Amino acid sequence: MRHIISVLMENEPGALSRVVGLFSQRGYNIDTLTVAPTNDLTLSRLTLTTHGSDQIIEQITKHLNKLIDVVKVIDLTDGPHLEREIMLVKVRANEAQRAEINHCVDVFRGQIVDVNTNTYTLQVIGSSDKNDAFIEAIDYANILELVRSGVSGLSRGEKILKV
Amino acid sequence: MELLSGGEIVVRALKDAGVKYVWGYPGGAALHIYDALFQQKDVEHILVRHEQGAVHAADGHSRSTGDVGTVLVTSGPGATNAITGIATAYMDSIPMVVISGQVPRDKIGQDAFQETDMVGISRPIVKHSFLVMDASEIAVVIAKAFYIAKTGRPGPVIVDIPKDVTSPEYRIPYEYPEKIKIRSYHPTTKGHAGQVKRAVKTLLAAKRPVIYSGGGAILGDASAELTELTRLLNFPITNTLMGLGAFPGNDPQFLGMLGMHGTVEANNAMHEADVIFAVGARFDDRVTNTPSKFCPSAKIIHIDVDPTSISKTVNIDIPIVGVCSTVLRQVIEEIKTTKDTTDKIAISNWWSKINDWRERYGIYTEPRHEPSSGDIIKPQDVIRSLYKATNGDAFITSDVGQHQMFAAQYYLFDKPRRWINSGGLGTMGFGLPAAMGVQLAHPNAIVACVTGEGSIQMCIQELSTCLQYGFPIKIISLNNQALGMVRQWQDMQYSGRYSSSLYEDSLPDFVKLAESFGHVGIRVSNFDELDDKMEECFALKDRVVFMDINVDRNEHVYPMLIAPNGSMKDMKLSKTERT
Numbered sequence: 068m069r070h071i072i073s074v075l076m077e078n079e080p081g082a083l084s085r086v087v088g089l090f091s092q093r094g095y096n097i098d099t100l101t102v103a104p105t106n107d108l109t110l111s112r113l114t115l116t117t118h119g120s121d122q123i124i125e126q127i128t129k130h131l132n133k134l135i136d137v138v139k140v141i142d143l144t145d146g147p148h149l150e151r152e153i154m155l156v157k158v159r160a161n162e163a164q165r166a167e168i169n170h171c172v173d174v175f176r177g178q179i180v181d182v183n184t185n186t187y188t189l190q191v192i193g194s195s196d197k198n199d200a201f202i203e204a205i206d207y208a209n210i211l212e213l214v215r216s217g218v219s220g221l222s223r224g225e226k227i228l229k230v
Numbered sequence: 231m232e233l234l235s236g237g238e239i240v241v242r243a244l245k246d247a248g249v250k251y252v253w254g255y256p257g258g259a260a261l262h263i264y265d266a267l268f269q270q271k272d273v274e275h276i277l278v279r280h281e282q283g284a285v286h287a288a289d290g291h292s293r294s295t296g297d298v299g300t301v302l303v304t305s306g307p308g309a310t311n312a313i314t315g316i317a318t319a320y321m322d323s324i325p326m327v328v329i330s331g332q333v334p335r336d337k338i339g340q341d342a343f344q345e346t347d348m349v350g351i352s353r354p355i356v357k358h359s360f361l362v363m364d365a366s367e368i369a370v371v372i373a374k375a376f377y378i379a380k381t382g383r384p385g386p387v388i389v390d391i392p393k394d395v396t397s398p399e400y401r402i403p404y405e406y407p408e409k410i411k412i413r414s415y416h417p418t419t420k421g422h423a424g425q426v427k428r429a430v431k432t433l434l435a436a437k438r439p440v441i442y443s444g445g446g447a448i449l450g451d452a453s454a455e456l457t458e459l460t461r462l463l464n465f466p467i468t469n470t471l472m473g474l475g476a477f478p479g480n481d482p483q484f485l486g487m488l489g490m491h492g493t494v495e496a497n498n499a500m501h502e503a504d505v506i507f508a509v510g511a512r513f514d515d516r517v518t519n520t521p522s523k524f525c526p527s528a529k530i531i532h533i534d535v536d537p538t539s540i541s542k543t544v545n546i547d548i549p550i551v552g553v554c555s556t557v558l559r560q561v562i563e564e565i566k567t568t569k570d571t572t573d574k575i576a577i578s579n580w581w582s583k584i585n586d587w588r589e590r591y592g593i594y595t596e597p598r599h600e601p602s603s604g605d606i607i608k609p610q611d612v613i614r615s616l617y618k619a620t621n622g623d624a625f626i627t628s629d630v631g632q633h634q635m636f637a638a639q640y641y642l643f644d645k646p647r648r649w650i651n652s653g654g655l656g657t658m659g660f661g662l663p664a665a666m667g668v669q670l671a672h673p674n675a676i677v678a679c680v681t682g683e684g685s686i687q688m689c690i691q692e693l694s695t696c697l698q699y700g701f702p703i704k705i706i707s708l709n710n711q712a713l714g715m716v717r718q719w720q721d722m723q724y725s726g727r728y729s730s731s732l733y734e735d736s737l738p739d740f741v742k743l744a745e746s747f748g749h750v751g752i753r754v755s756n757f758d759e760l761d762d763k764m765e766e767c768f769a770l771k772d773r774v775v776f777m778d779i780n781v782d783r784n785e786h787v788y789p790m791l792i793a794p795n796g797s798m799k800d801m802k803l804s805k806t807e808r809t
């Protein structure tokens with residue numbers, strides 16, 4: 068099953084390589100990964116998505132917790148949560164194609180963030196599922212370039228990850 | 231406040247961390263630190279002959295005392311030479327701090343002379359690592375390194391220090407932190423009370439219990455509690471290769487080692503057990519054989535300081551995270567307060583069954599020597615002779631191979647921290663330098679290194695260190711003219727095709743070799759002279775003695791678990807018999 072794991076860790080050089088190294092060293096998968104400092108600049112928040120059996124996910128969270136730089140670990144998919152991923156897509160967009168693209172962007176509540184004679188750059192924000200659906204909805208052959216930020220997320224309600 | 235250079239701070243911080251000895255080897259990036267070492271007397275540096283030897287020596291020191299081993303090496307080749315030693319310590323959870331020199335800060339990343347990314351190259355084999363980018367951080371980082379190395383599940387910690395950070399040109403105030411707090415690091419010590427209660431209930435209800443203890447019982451100094459509990463319950467106990475000595479090896483409740491070359495009684499008892507009480511053991515593949523066939527009818531209780539060890543390879547019914555000694559004390563207290571008792575009849579029946587196995591299949595209690603085979607010395611008899619000559623009271627280090635298994639099977643360790651071997655990584659070359667570390671920590675103790683003619687050549691250069699510092703180690707080399715353990719597998723699985731496990735008469739004359747290093751060499755070729763020569767060896771109290779003992783080339787180590795797909799009760803008992 069797919070899991071979104073959120074890690075609060077020291078904002079130190081080398082911390083990220085330890086997390087990534089753990090996954091490759093033990094044969095676990097990282098599907099997406101995003102990391103940035105938090106409001107407390109001594110801390111970074113890393114979100115990754117992975118998949119595996121319950122036993123593997125349990126080992127992953129335990130191993131993450133064991134890393135000295137890691138302050139807290141939570142599996143967001145254990146409870147109600149929000150997930151967002153930003154996606155930028157550059158598509159071929161000549162006069163004839165524009166109407167259909169506009170329609171699609173509207174349906175997915177995306178935005179056109181750059182316009183050129185022959186191309187559009189589109190921005191879509193949503194869960195990974197929604198972003199996947201958008202890719203399917205627009206004409207695949209027209210996609211020139213695509214970049215996804217990887218998933219970020221928070222628990223719903225009062226549950227927070229803090230030192 | 232006192233003003234010190236970075237190099238001086240390194241040395242002073244080591245002293246304040248309680249370090250008396252540093253094992254190491256100098257080179258460019260570490261020279262400021264070496265100069266600071268030269269100018270003081272509190273921390274003594276021992277010059278090895280190869281950085282791998284330095285790490286194994288610090289490791290042996292740590293295994294025999296519980297202290298944090300300390301190593302100092304230079305950048306580049308000094309650092310990479312240390313890697314095998316660090317991996318060895320990591321696999322067996324040995325507390326250690328390794329300080330490595332690094333190229334100056336402004337040269338990092340430029341492929342500078344003797345630059346290697348030590349933090350990067352060591353990352354998968356350390357508990358943690360630091361790159362110190364300012365002299366003002368040195369003291370705190372060193373204090374943290376020692377704290378991390380020895381708490382929780384112990385392990386090696388690297389402190390990589392660029393040369394200019396240790397420069398004598400700059401002096402800054404020195405202060406060693408009194409207390410270390412790391413907000414992201416809080417290892418558990420005490421076991422969860424509810425889990426302890428559940429464990430005790432299960433233990434007392436057991437009809438066919440086995441206590442299975444490992445290296446964690448030794449690292450967690452739990453020998454006294456383990457012995458008390460085992461006797462209190464009258465349960466059988468088996469130790470892993472890493473756990474030998476945590477429970478007295480001569481005690482009738484001890485079933486011997488378990489696992490790949492464990493005793494039949496230990497492996498059978500595990501297989502048929504209804505409750506397994508694992509104490510600081512990690513269900514290694516050399517123990518479990520095929521995990522899906524492991525202990526089919528047992529409920530498993532597992533004490534471990536490291537949560538990742540729990541349910542890693544085998545599913546655990548009652549996990550308890552905590553330090554072994556602390557948790558065992560809780561378990562003992564709980565047993566004493568509860569009204570329940572063990573099922574004495576069931577336990578007695580269980581013992582009859584185990585004693586049957588022991589009588590039928592136990593390890594040799596008589597000499598293995600067969601008069602019909604003439605002079606030939608059996609390796610098992612060498613270990614027994616060693617046991618006699620040392621009254622079973624020596625520190626025994628070992629290398630890796632058949633000799634290691636014979637030592638583990640036949641030297642019955644009655645105390646913890648006496649059996650010093652590389653279990654997890656299986657590093658040939660470990661034995662001799664590890665013995666130096668043990669001898670330095672215990673100057674008056676008898677220290678013997680059980681080795682093979684293959685392994686000993688992997689760190690043979692340390693014979694020179696032994697002379698310089700006067701470590702009177704006894705080397706008991708079981709010379710079978712082959713990489714014996716490799717040959718054993720080639721006999722069993724490759725129809726005797728000895729691909730690169732033989733030396734074609736190229737072995738050195740080990741007696742002369744020992745002599746050229748300034749030591750004593752003794753060759754033993756006949757069974758009849760074995761005991762006398764062994765006595766002679768240990769009578770030379772302040773000399774290194776190299777015993778080159780010719781042993782039976784054809785001997786295999788048995789019992790042996792049958793893999794792949796075998797359970798713990800599937801064992802080969804000899805070249806022709808199996809269970």
Ligand SMILES: Cc1ncc(C[n+]2csc(CCOP(=O)(O)OP(=O)(O)O)c2C)c(N)n1
Pocket residue numbers: 629630631632633634656657658659681682683684685686708710712713714715716
């Ligand atoms: C550094 C290293 N290289 C290779 C091996 C694989 N290996 C395991 S046992 C062994 C043979 C050891 O020979 P020897 O030291 O003579 O011991 P014996 O088995 O003959 O008693 C080898 C090559 C190892 N464990 N360590």
Ligand SMILES: [Mg+2]
Pocket residue numbers: 631682683684708709710711712713714
């Ligand atoms: Mg050999």
